[in-house]
Amino acid sequence: MSAFGQMMLFLLVTALVQNLVLTTGFGTSIMLRVIRRPGDIWVFGGLLTGFSVLTVLAFYPLDRLLGTGWAVKMLRPAVIIVIAAGWYLAVTLVTRRWMPEFYQRTHRLMPLAALNNVVVGIALVINYQFEVGILSAVGLALGSCGGFLLLSWLTAEGMERLDNPDMPHSFRGLPATLVYMGILALALMGFNRVFNFF
Amino acid sequence: MKKSFLGLRELAGIFLDTFISKNIVLVQAIGLCPIVAIGINLKYGVALTVCTAAVLLPTSLCMSLWGSRIPSWLRPPVYTVAASLLLILAALVVDQWVSHELYASLYLFLPLMAVNTIFTYRAGGFSVSNRPAAALVDALGSALGFGLAICVVSGLREMAAFGTLWGKPLGFRLLLPEAVEPFAGFILLGFMAAFLKWVKSFADRKTAGKEDPV
Numbered sequence: 321m322s323a324f325g326q327m328m329l330f331l332l333v334t335a336l337v338q339n340l341v342l343t344t345g346f347g348t349s350i351m352l353r354v355i356r357r358p359g360d361i362w363v364f365g366g367l368l369t370g371f372s373v374l375t376v377l378a379f380y381p382l383d384r385l386l387g388t389g390w391a392v393k394m395l396r397p398a399v400i401i402v403i404a405a406g407w408y409l410a411v412t413l414v415t416r417r418w419m420p421e422f423y424q425r426t427h428r429l430m431p432l433a434a435l436n437n438v439v440v441g442i443a444l445v446i447n448y449q450f451e452v453g454i455l456s457a458v459g460l461a462l463g464s465c466g467g468f469l470l471l472s473w474l475t476a477e478g479m480e481r482l483d484n485p486d487m488p489h490s491f492r493g494l495p496a497t498l499v500y501m502g503i504l505a506l507a508l509m510g511f512n513r514v515f516n517f518f
Numbered sequence: 519m520k521k522s523f524l525g526l527r528e529l530a531g532i533f534l535d536t537f538i539s540k541n542i543v544l545v546q547a548i549g550l551c552p553i554v555a556i557g558i559n560l561k562y563g564v565a566l567t568v569c570t571a572a573v574l575l576p577t578s579l580c581m582s583l584w585g586s587r588i589p590s591w592l593r594p595p596v597y598t599v600a601a602s603l604l605l606i607l608a609a610l611v612v613d614q615w616v617s618h619e620l621y622a623s624l625y626l627f628l629p630l631m632a633v634n635t636i637f638t639y640r641a642g643g644f645s646v647s648n649r650p651a652a653a654l655v656d657a658l659g660s661a662l663g664f665g666l667a668i669c670v671v672s673g674l675r676e677m678a679a680f681g682t683l684w685g686k687p688l689g690f691r692l693l694l695p696e697a698v699e700p701f702a703g704f705i706l707l708g709f710m711a712a713f714l715k716w717v718k719s720f721a722d723r724k725t726a727g728k729e730d731p732v
Contacts, residue, residue, distance in 0.1 A: 345554030345700055349635040352547045394606055394613075397629030401602040404633075405595035412591050431594035432638065437551050440633050444626055488712075489719065494547055495712035502704030509699055 326452070327459035334463030340438060341471050342505040344445075347438040351468065352497065355476040360429060365469035367426060367433035372442055372461040374407045375400065379443045380454050400443045401435070408434035438468060475501065529655045536659035539718060542636065543667035544711040548660075549636045553668045554703035556627045560684050563672030565612060565620055567665030570631055573604040574657045577637060578645040582653035585646035597641045602632035636660055671706050678702075 321329070340346050354364045379400055386392045386399070412430060415423040433439075442464050446457045475497065482496045491499070542548045549570075556562050577597055588596055609628050613621035621628075631637075640660045645653035677683055678697035681690035696702065 343700060345551040345703065346630075348550040348554060349548050352550075353635070393625075394609055397632075398599075398602040398606055401598060401629075401632055405599055408595055409592075416591070427591065431591075435594055435598045435633050435638075436635075437630050437633055441626070441630060444630070490712040490716040491708075492715075494545070495708045495715060498704050498708030498711060500708075502701045502708060505699070505701035505704055509696075509701060 323453050323455045327455040330452070330456050330459035331463035331466070334460055335466035335470065337508065337511045339467040339471055339504075339508055340441070340464040341468055342501065342508050344441065345437075346441040347436060347468055348501070350432055350436050350438070351472050351475065352494075353432070354429075355472050355479065358476050361469065361472045361476065363426060364429050364433055365465065365472065367429055368436075368438060368468060369462060369465035371404065371407055371411075371434045372439045372465050373458055375404045375439050375443055376446065376457050376461045377454070378403045378407070380446075380457055383447055396447065397440065397444060400440050403443075404434055404439050438464065471504070474504070529651060532652055533655045533659040536640075536656055537663045537666070538714075541667065541714060542640075542660045542663040544707070544714045546639070548639055549634055549664045549667075550707065551634065552627050552631065553671050553707060554700045556624065557668045557672040557703055558675045558679065558698040559623075560669060560673045560676055561620060562624060563665070563668040565616070565624060566627070566631070566668060567661065569605065569608040569612070569628060570634075570636065570664055571658070571661035572608055573601050573631065574636060574641060574661050575654060576604065577601050577641040578653045578657035579650055581641050581645040582648060582650045585642075593642055593646065594638070597637060598632055601637050601641070602629060605629050605632050636664060667707070667710065670710065671703060674706060675702055 334340065341348055341351060354360050382399065382403075383396070386396065408431060411434070412423070412427075415426070442461050446452065446460060452460070478500050479497055482500060483492070487496060536542050540546060543550065543553065552566055556566070577600055580600065581593070581597055585593060585597075605628060609621060612624065612628070640657060644656050648656070673683060675697045677688060677690065678694045681688055681693050
C-alpha cells in the first residue's frame with residue numbers, strides 16, 4: 321500500500337471505527353466541557369486538529385533522533401508536552417499580535433486544545449504502538465481529531481434527547497451522558513477484532 | 519483578588535466540596551480519562567492517585583503563591599510543563615522503587631496526568647485565585663476525590679474481570695473479561711454519579727424536612 325493509502329486508512333479508521341475517546345478515554349473530560357456550548361464544538365475541533373498535527377509533525381523527526389534508551393523513555397512524554405506547549409505559545413503570540421479577533425474568539429479554548437490528553441496521547445501512541453511513516457502519523461492525528469469532533473456532535477445531540485422528564489432525577493445530566501457514551505463504546509467494541517490501534 | 523484568611527471550617531468545606539459533594543470526577547466530570555482507560559486494577563488506581571496527589575499538591579501551591587504574577591495566557595504551559603517534570607520524578611520512583619511491571623503498565627497514562635483536566639481546572643484555575651491553604655486543601659480534596667472514583671471503579675473492574683482484588687484471588691466462578699474495556703468504565707462512572715446525586719438529593723430532602731417540619 322502506498323504511503324498516501326496508508327495515511328487515508330489510518331485517517332478513516334481512527335475517525336470512524338477506532339474512536340480515540342471511546343477506545344482510550346483520551347479527551348473525555350475536555351469533550352464534556354466543550355459540548356456545553358455547541359457553538360464551540362467546531363472551533364475547538366479545528367484548534368485541536370491543528371495542534372495535534374503540528375505536535376506530531378514536530379515530534380516525529382525528533383523521536384527518531386531520541387532513540388530508545390531508558391532515560392529517553394522517561395523523558396519522551398515531557399518532550400511531547402514541551403513541544404505542544406511551544407506550539408501553544410507560538411500560536412497565541414502570533415494571533416494576539418496579528419489576528420486579534422480570532423484570538424478574542426479562541427483564547428479561552430486555545431490552552432484546552434493545545435495541552436490535553438488527545439494531543440499528547442496521539443504522539444505517545446504513535447511512538448508506542450506503531451512503526452509508521454510521517455504521513456500515516458499525520459493521518460492518525462487527523463482521523464483521531466475527526467473522530468473526536470464526530471463524537472462531540474453525537475454526544476451533544478444525545479444529551480438533548482436525554483434531557484426529558486421521563487429520565488429518573490438521579491440520572492439526569494452527567495450520569496446519563498456517561499452511560500450513553502458507554503453504550504457507544506460498547507457498540508464500537510465489535511470493531512476491535514478487525515482494527516486495534518489503541 | 520484572593521479571599522482573606524480562611525478558618526478551619528471554610529477549609530473543611532472546600533475539602534468536602536471537591537472530595538464528595540462536588541466530586542471532581544462524578545459531578546465536575548474532570549479526570550475521566552485514566553479511570554476509563556487504565557482503571558482496571560486496584561493497584562493501578564492507588565498508584566495513579568498517589569502520583570496525582572504528589573504532583574497536584576506542589577503545583578497548586580506554587581500556582582497559588584506565584585500564579586497571579588504570570589499572565590493568564592502563559593499560565594497553562596507553565597503549570598503543565600512543571601507537572602510533567604514532577605511526573606518524571608514520580609515515574610522514576612514507581613519504576614525504580616515500586617515495581618517495573620507497574621511502571622510498564624502505566625507508561626502511557628502516568629505522564630498524561632500532566633495534561634489531565636485536574637491540573638487545568640484546579641492548579642490552573644482554583645489555586646491561582648485562592649490562598650495557599652485553600653489551594654492545598656482543594657488539591658488534596660481533588661486528588662482524594664479522584665482517588666475515590668478510580669479506586670472504586672478499578673476494584674469493581676478487577677473483581678469482575680479477573681476475580682481478584684489487589685492481586686488476591688477471591689474465588690469468583692463467573693468472570694467478565696470485558697469489564698476491562700472502556701465501555702465498562704463509562705457505565706460504572708455513570709451509575710456512581712447517579713448514586714452520588716441520589717444520596718445528595720436524599721440528604722437535601724432530609725435537611726429541608728428538619729428546617730421546615732410543616
